[in-house]
Amino acid sequence: MSEFTPEQADTLIGTAEQMIQIWSRLSPEKQSALLSRFGTRENALAALVTTRLLSPANN
Template sequence: MTEFSPAQADALIGTAEKMIEIWTRLSPEKQSVLLSRFGTKENALAALVTTRLLSPANS
């Protein structure tokens, strides 16, 4: 298993915190769509985090 550097860990934790915050602001309908697509809240959050980490704005 590869360990994260402190900077990578901080970036990952910060992004995850932002995605959880975004999740709580989503309407129940949007949460439902994400849950039906990804199966679990954890998978939906992982998809949000991955999308955030891979978005061009973070390059």
């Protein structure tokens, strides 16, 4: 397993913090839909983080 560079770690942590903030602002219906699709809040947040990291705006 490779370690993250400090820059990668900062990006990951910052993105995760943003996703947690976004999660808290989602409607209960949207949270429920994400939980239904991904099974757990952790999986749903991981999907949000992955989507955020892979979006063209971040490349």
